[in-house]
Amino acid sequence: xxxxxxxxxxxxxxxxxxxxxxxxxxxxxxxxxxxxxxxxxxxxxxxxxxxxxxxxxxxxxxxxxxxxxxxxxxxxxxxxxxxxxxxxxxxxxxxxxxxxxxxxxxxxxxxxxxxxxxxxxxxxxxxxxxxxxxxxxxxxxxxxxxxxxxxxxxxxxxxxxxxxxxxxxxxxxxxxxxxxxxxxxxxxxxxxxxxxxxxxxxxxxxxxxxxxxxxxxxxxxxxxxxxxxxxxxxxxxxxxxxxxxxxxxxxxxxxxxxxxxxxxxxxxxxxxxxxxxxxxxxxxxxxxxxxxxxxxxxxxxxxxxxxxxxxxxxxxxxxxxxxxxxxxxxxxxxxxxxxxxxxxxxxxxxxxxxxxxxxxxxxxxxxxxxxxxxxxxxxxxxxxxxxxxxxxxxxxxxxxxxxxxxxxxxxxxxxxxxxxxxxxxxxxxxxxxx
Amino acid sequence: xxxxxxxxxxxxxxxxxxxxxxxxxxxxxxxxxxxxxxxxxxxxxxxxxxxxxxxxxxxxxxxxxxxxxxxxxxxxxxxxxxxxxxxxxxxxxxxxxxxxxxxxxxxxxxxxxxxxxxxxxxxxxxxxxxxxxxxxxxxxxxxxxxxxxxxxxxxxxxxxxxxxxxxxxxxxxxxxxxxxxxxxxxxxxxxxxxxxxxxxxxxxxxxxxxxxxxxxxxxxxxxxxxxxxxxxxxxxxxxxxxxxxxxxxxxxxxxxxxxxxxxxxxxxxxxxxxxxxxxxxxxxxxxxxxxxxxxxxxxxxxxxxxxxxxxxxxxxxxxxxxxxxxxxxxxxxxxxxxxxxxxxxxxxxxxxxxxxxxxxxxxxxxxxxxxxxxxxxxxxxxxxxxxxxxxxxxxxxxxxxxxxxxxxxxxxxxxxxxxxxxx
Numbered sequence: 123x124x125x126x127x128x129x130x131x132x133x134x135x136x137x138x139x140x141x142x143x144x145x146x147x148x149x150x151x152x153x154x155x156x157x158x159x160x161x162x163x164x165x166x167x168x169x170x171x172x173x174x175x176x177x178x179x180x181x182x183x184x185x186x187x188x189x190x191x192x193x194x195x196x197x198x199x200x201x202x203x204x205x206x207x208x209x210x211x212x213x214x215x216x217x218x219x220x221x222x223x224x225x226x227x228x229x230x231x232x233x234x235x236x237x238x239x240x241x242x243x244x245x246x247x248x249x250x251x252x253x254x255x256x257x258x259x260x261x262x263x264x265x266x267x268x269x270x271x272x273x274x275x276x277x278x279x280x281x282x283x284x285x286x287x288x289x290x291x292x293x294x295x296x297x298x299x300x301x302x303x304x305x306x307x308x309x310x311x312x313x314x315x316x317x318x319x320x321x322x323x324x325x326x327x328x329x330x331x332x333x334x335x336x337x338x339x340x341x342x343x344x345x346x347x348x349x350x351x352x353x354x355x356x357x358x359x360x361x362x363x364x365x366x367x368x369x370x371x372x373x374x375x376x377x378x379x380x381x382x383x384x385x386x387x388x389x390x391x392x393x394x395x396x397x398x399x400x401x402x403x404x405x406x407x408x409x410x411x412x413x414x415x416x417x418x419x420x421x422x423x424x425x426x427x428x429x430x431x432x433x434x435x436x437x438x439x440x441x442x443x444x445x446x447x448x449x450x451x452x453x454x455x456x457x458x459x460x461x462x463x464x465x466x467x468x469x470x471x472x473x474x475x476x477x478x479x480x481x482x483x484x485x486x487x488x489x490x491x492x493x494x495x496x497x498x499x500x501x502x503x504x505x506x507x508x509x510x511x512x513x514x515x516x517x518x519x520x521x522x523x524x525x526x527x528x529x530x531x532x533x534x535x536x537x538x539x540x541x542x543x544x545x546x547x548x549x550x551x552x553x554x555x556x
Numbered sequence: 557x558x559x560x561x562x563x564x565x566x567x568x569x570x571x572x573x574x575x576x577x578x579x580x581x582x583x584x585x586x587x588x589x590x591x592x593x594x595x596x597x598x599x600x601x602x603x604x605x606x607x608x609x610x611x612x613x614x615x616x617x618x619x620x621x622x623x624x625x626x627x628x629x630x631x632x633x634x635x636x637x638x639x640x641x642x643x644x645x646x647x648x649x650x651x652x653x654x655x656x657x658x659x660x661x662x663x664x665x666x667x668x669x670x671x672x673x674x675x676x677x678x679x680x681x682x683x684x685x686x687x688x689x690x691x692x693x694x695x696x697x698x699x700x701x702x703x704x705x706x707x708x709x710x711x712x713x714x715x716x717x718x719x720x721x722x723x724x725x726x727x728x729x730x731x732x733x734x735x736x737x738x739x740x741x742x743x744x745x746x747x748x749x750x751x752x753x754x755x756x757x758x759x760x761x762x763x764x765x766x767x768x769x770x771x772x773x774x775x776x777x778x779x780x781x782x783x784x785x786x787x788x789x790x791x792x793x794x795x796x797x798x799x800x801x802x803x804x805x806x807x808x809x810x811x812x813x814x815x816x817x818x819x820x821x822x823x824x825x826x827x828x829x830x831x832x833x834x835x836x837x838x839x840x841x842x843x844x845x846x847x848x849x850x851x852x853x854x855x856x857x858x859x860x861x862x863x864x865x866x867x868x869x870x871x872x873x874x875x876x877x878x879x880x881x882x883x884x885x886x887x888x889x890x891x892x893x894x895x896x897x898x899x900x901x902x903x904x905x906x907x908x909x910x911x912x913x914x915x916x917x918x919x920x921x922x923x924x925x926x927x928x929x930x931x932x933x934x935x936x937x938x939x940x941x942x943x944x945x946x947x948x949x950x951x952x953x954x955x956x957x958x959x960x961x962x963x964x965x966x967x968x969x970x971x972x973x974x975x976x977x978x979x
Binding site: 125149150151152182190191194195197198199200201202203218219220246247248249250251252253254255257258260261262263363364365366367396397406407408409410411412417420421423426427446448449479482483484485486487489490492493494495496 | 560583585586587588590626627630631633634635636637638639641654655656682683686687689690691693694696697698699800801802803804805835836837846847848849850851852853854873874875905908909910911912913914915916918919920921922975
């Protein structure tokens with residue numbers, strides 16, 4: 123039987139605009155608290171890329187009430203785990219803890235919503251930590267290729283920027299830039315608080331009202347990007363670097379996650395490159411060895427591996443296919459094979475059985491994720507950040523209503539041969555192996 | 557302690573006469589089932605000129621059986637949203653699978669089929685070999701992987717653990733299909749196979765499913781596992797660096813041999829390791845190298861577990877210009893770790909963390925199943941989770957200091973790095 127994600131769900135909104143979502147699950151004495159802010163690289167301006175991610179780092183550095191060590195200890199001492207993530211559309215913080223310590227995590231989140239210090243010394247230390255984080259990613263050809271393809275996929279929209287920010291901006295951003303960003307975007311009216319697990323909803327809601335209800339919301343100045351142009355016909359880029367394996371990445375436009383076409387696109391993704399999991403935390407996935415692209419590329423020796431990524435975003439994003447090409451292989455030959463598969467999916471309808479298979483896979487992935495309370499907390503805020511909770515709660519139903527003709531129409535609309543960006547990383551200087 | 561903690565009263569443990577063992581724990585509210593386990597053989601069976609043979613053989617299993625070709629096999633797995641994977645470590649081949657509970661028998665039977673009746677098709681052999689060679693080529697450009705391999709070579713010397721399980725480009729390229737088939741015939745069998753399962757299925761039902769297949773598996777060709785040769789640690793410090801072009805970050809490994817996994821020292825060092833480089837934002841070294849000096853995004857310490865020698869090591873990714881500074885700071889912290897006792901506050905913090913994390917470790921089917929596997933592999937006993945709190949509580953600062961002195965010595969460190977050439 124499909125998982126009912128609306129079961130034991132309680133929703134409220136405080137007078138200051140804070141949205142609250144509570145999910146009662148008593149399978150373990152554990153709670154997972156998530157606070158989501160409607161700020162990400164999507165809202166950043168040129169010259170200030172990476173602000174949202176850097177602010178996320180600063181939120182672990184301390185407030186007047188909590189030192190950085192206090193924040194660390196509050197979670198660690200009781201065996202909990204915590205982390206934070208910044209995406210193009212949102213920034214989120216979570217703590218999964220023994221349920222007896224839920225109040226302490228809520229106190230922390232209420233406090234650092236408004237009282238983080240942004241000590242100038244901490245800002246400077248974190249500058250080099252984040253540059254180090256970026257340099258670690260730059261070591262990988264895949265990262266460099268993906269960053270280049272992403273930039274070509276969006277001419278003006280901030281989705282073109284890496285969430286970490288550009289190195290130039292990371293060097294020049296000031297403490298005042300960070301603090302202003304924090305003061306503007308970290309407020310109740312721009313946040314969603316989600317708690318899943320071993321809770322008593324009514325008592326918890328009262329606690330949340332006491333802790334967050336007195337935090338005022340100021341007028342939010344939010345940079346909302348304009349719509350992006352269509353992709354440049356025939357856009358290609360090529361990078362070179364040391365190594366042996368080559369990489370091929372192709373990006374097609376996809377609709378916003380809230381667009382009804384997104385679900386038909388998900389079926390296309392599942393069929394072409396394998397099903398994506400909506401689980402944030404290690405609940406396993408499904409391999410893609412029977413996907414059309416794996417069969418055509420890997421089974422026919424054009425590539426060593428292939429995977430896809432359909433991004434669920436507020437604004438139209440991209441669907442990417444990424445292939446690793448063997449040292450003796452040719453990325454452009456692999457592209458021709460992908461073209462053949464795209465022609466196939468844009469010229470004939472899928473069978474009903476293929477859609478049913480995609481639904482069964484999605485259903486299994488939800489089942490795997492549902493035994494994890496942290497995932498349950500994640501799902502609530504994640505979907506609400508770019509659509510609403512029903513997006514995830516009704517995901518399987520909506521997939522089930524997709525028809526073969528809808529899939530064909532969506533494929534024909536978005537997967538046009540001249541409406542994509544093609545990137546190749548060519549390994550040029552073979553080195554002696556170990 | 558949570559009353560629902562798995563223990564000898566709730567874990568089903570069965571052994572069959574062919575040498576297989578099942579551990580099962582129910583989580584009946586779950587619509588899914590997860591299983592995992594291990595069996596012979598491991599990469600230790602690889603002869604010197606054939607490194608990668610065990611791993612390549614395992615990779616071939618999942619490419620088709622005598623009954624099902626690649627497409628048919630994976631269609632059966634993926635069409636029901638299941639997963640099945642196998643891999644090879646130093647000492648064993650591991651496997652895992654996940655599916656909806658109604659599909660358990662189907663998925664399990666497929667795993668048994670790929671283990672017992674692999675096709676070893678020539679076409680798949682060439683394809684998998686190319687995939688492995690591509691993987692090795694990618695690893696050879698990965699600063700973290702290169703530094704880690706250099707560390708293993710330096711620490712383990714002539715011991716088999718010095719070699720990567722996946723093998724080397726040259727050794728893998730020279731392997732023949734017949735070798736893989738022979739390796740499979742000689743080393744695969746039920747003896748030593750351990751399986752753990754957790755999810756929405758009663759243990760007795762799981763037992764029935766597994767006993768029909770693995771429980772009745774008989775073979776008279778399975779060779780006994782190779783005995784691990786003795787390990788002689790390096791007698792002095794080793795420092796090596798592998799230069800890789802166009803890398804913006806260098807990866808660093810500093811380490812020493814770890815205590816045996818089933819020992820009091822290991823329990824003590826596990827608590828000590830949390831203080832050194834795990835607790836909160838990566839313990840003491842995280843505070844010094846990341847939080848105060850801002851030198852690294854990633855820096856942490858890891859205490860290896862396993863049968864046979866393992867390593868206790870610190871890993872970090874730093875800007876090439878800061879490499880020596882990071883090594884210097886880490887050496888200072890290592891020295892402090894074995895010359896000064898940890899504070900009572902530090903000790904209390906990691907103890908409460910370890911105790912508090914126990915309920916979280918059994919939150920998922922996969923989490924429970926992996927604990928069951930460890931219980932069997934290391935002989936902890938079925939009441940291990942119930943005994944663990946007392947073990948954690950018993951560790952003292954004096955014990956940690958004494959144990960740290962037995963393993964860490966700044967004059968006997970293995971230090972390896974990979975990235976931009978050193979000036």
